[in-house]
Amino acid sequence: MNSSRSIRLLLVFTIINLHLSVHAQLLSSDESELYNLVMKYRKASGLPAIPLSKSLTFVAQTHAKDLDDNYVADPKCSIHSWSNNGNWKPVCYTKDHAQAKLMWSKPQELTSYKGNGYEIAFAEDEEYLANAENALDSWKHSKEHNAVILNKGVWKRKWNAIGIGIFGSYAVIWFGKEPDN
DSSP states (O other): OOHHHHHHHHHHHHHHHHHHHHHTSOOOHHHHHHHHHHHHHHHHTTOOOOOBOHHHHHHHHHHHHHHHHHOOOOSSSOTTOBOSSSSSOOBOOOTTOTTHHHHHTHHHHHSSOOSOOEEEEEEOOTTSOOOHHHHHHHHHTOHHHHHHHTTOGGGOSOOOEEEEEEETTEEEEEEESSOOO
8 A cells, every 4th residue: 555545544534533523522502501501500609610521421412312212201210220222231220229330330331431420310391302491400409419510418529521411301411520531
């Protein structure tokens, strides 16, 4: 293979990789709005912004789509559950948090992210689409979800990565301690 052809192939592969990495983190306008609202809320509480993570965004977007496509309200399995209709281990996330480790490990299972992820989730009524303002308002009024966003109580730690997903009636945010390289 001549040098010119090698350089062209390298350039093509570089462009393809760049295209894939850019699209791996693209946020919809609603997702961007949610990210900005959460960062504004954190800033008002004296907390720093959290860097957007390609990996955690992929997990958040994947889970929001899985919920919208497959989740049926169930008194046993909460919206932190994952269906058996994807390339992941299914999880029935119960109130006793017995499956927490399997849910927290989703970023490592689905991406190259090195740590656990911690999710907050929001569901609109089935006939409505989730939006950024409703999701954040709901989380602000939930002691447990608000604590995750504002690093309070058992969530008093520094988040170094965040992923946002909104699809259909669901909005989810994944937080992580490890930076996403």
